[in-house]
Amino acid sequence: MVTTEEKKKTGANPSVPAEGKVVQVMGVVVDAEFPSGKLPAIYNAVRIKQPASGNVKEIDIVAEVQQHVGDNRVRTVALASTDGLSRGALVVDTGDCIKVPVGKETLGRLLNVLGEPIDNEGPINAQEKWPIHRNAPSMEDQKTSWEVLETGIKVIDLLTPYPKGGKIGLFGGAGVGKTVLIMELIRNIATEHGGLSVFAGVGERTREGNDLLLDMKESKVIEKTALVFGQMNEPPGTRLRIGLTGLTLAEYFRDVGKQDVLLFIDNIFRFVQAGAEVSALLGRMPSAVGYQPNLATEMASLQERITSTRSGSITSVQAIYVPADDLTDPAPAASFAHLDATTVLSRLIVDKGIYPAVDPLDSTSRILDPNIVGEDHYNVAREVQRILQKYRELQDIIAILGMEELSEGDKVVVSRARKIERFLSQPFFVAQEFSGHP
Structure with missing residues (x-):
């Protein structure tokens, strides 16, 4: 600032x-x-x-x-x-710097990067405007204790619990279900917890933004959500700043409203991509794989403001597109350092027809700890991961020799693992029209 x-x-x-x-x-x-x-x-x-x-x-x-x-x-x-x-x-x-309207007047509304309404529902008569460039909360203002956020999604709540006030990354390639998972989380938090959400659409498809808006209106979730969109067709400057606009709305609810807020960012990769475009246009020398030289600084300017304070919390769920499914790409790698939990969506699990396609072995959570989630939860989660890991090791043998060649103990492991996989899948409310399941 x-x-x-x-x-x-x-x-x-x-x-x-x-x-x-x-x-x-x-x-x-x-x-x-x-x-x-x-x-x-x-x-x-x-x-x-x-x-x-x-x-x-x-x-x-x-x-x-x-x-x-x-x-x-x-x-x-x-x-x-x-x-x-x-x-x-x-x-x-x-x-x-750019100032945007904040407060309860923004709930149920769709804004652009400048805080102007783009939903054709009249002006936003907010009492206050806040600058989008702000300092992160100081060390003494931040809260350090952990609390679990219940999402209502079995595989997440069991194996990769989300911390309240934490930063969660949804990693996955194109078409594995990142946006659908975010929409389900918005629906569950609003319906079951009555919590406020801010959704920042950063460089994603305009059609998806339109679908999200219509779905949220239909399910009445929009009354507890503020949306800011800077979609694919917008200039790179807009896509670079739209995340900060959404974050500023969330900061107001946390700092002034003293509430626990969910901030959804879809997609952090597009934020990095916009930064690379702006950097090239400004004539800066590119770094690895053509990304901007200030990639880490730019990422930190957004991520460090997302935290819990003594007055409230911002829990951020960020969809992170992984180019060519390569987790070592500098864009997803730069975000790893900031995350408290990672949910990896796997194309191999999509191919099995299991949704949500969360990879239970690649996904992690900092709070899967017996001191936080309890001894029973921790032991069950670790045993589930052990069975699924053993099943993964046996899959090559099954593919080449068939189930008959396995020992009786291994057959039991395979049977249990397949039951666990089916148990961890579930139909989503927001995908009801596609799945046919209520």
Whole structure:
């Protein structure tokens, strides 16, 4: 977050909006020149305006300052399309970073990255607006004790329990059920616990966003949920900041409303991808596999703000797309360090027709500990994992030689493992129209 001291150094004065002009347009990257001593601070929002002329419509877009490039110029990233924008257009410094409406007025509404409603249901008359760039809670404000969050999903509650106020990663390739699992969690938390949720759609399919909105309206879950969308068709600047917008809404409910909030982010990989696009547009040298050099810093700026405090908690469930099912890719690897539990969705389990396709051996939880979940729960979970691990080891023998070649003890293990697999699957409320199961 930009401090007042930094603003003084750049000469920015929020009471008198500084005006400049566009000097260069490179896609969504716009360079603007300001009078000497009136340079906007880094992360300030600037408004770019251009009147209609000929076939070009009137332009009024917001951009975020990313770099000071010398000669009284700043490099900004536009949060909307720059089609038709030309040099000489007016640029007005807002004197602050992007601010979004917060509070109960946002519940049941769908917002964009700037906090503007995009659900055609009128304006949001919120009492307060908060900046999207904020500091993480201090060490002394954070809560360190663990508490289990019941999800109503058997395989998760038994083998990878979610901590309240923790960060959970849903790992999986394309089409293994990450979004469906998130929708089920939203439904269960709202219906069974009456909890508030914030859903941030980061660079995902517009159709999925539309389906989610309609499903939530139908199930009345939307009354306890705020949604912010920056989908695939949006510029990279929007996809990079939409996660921070959703997080800011959740922080208000935690810090002011003193509530336990669920923050769903779908998809963290698209957040990283947007950061890589912005980094390339700004001319930074790429690092491993073409990702941005500040990947770890960018990830931490989002993740460190997601935590439990003495007043409330934010529990984050983040879908993380794994490129080519490679968990060593820098994008999923960068998120591992921040997570308290990981739920890995496996294509091999999808091929068996078992849903949710949670891999019980690859998935982990920091709180699967007898001191937290209890001795009985811990022992049952470990025994289930032992049986499933033994079954996995026997599968090659079964495939080559058949069940008949196994010892009687191994046949019992296989029988138990198959029963456990079926027990850990369950029909989802949100997938009822596809599965036919109520």
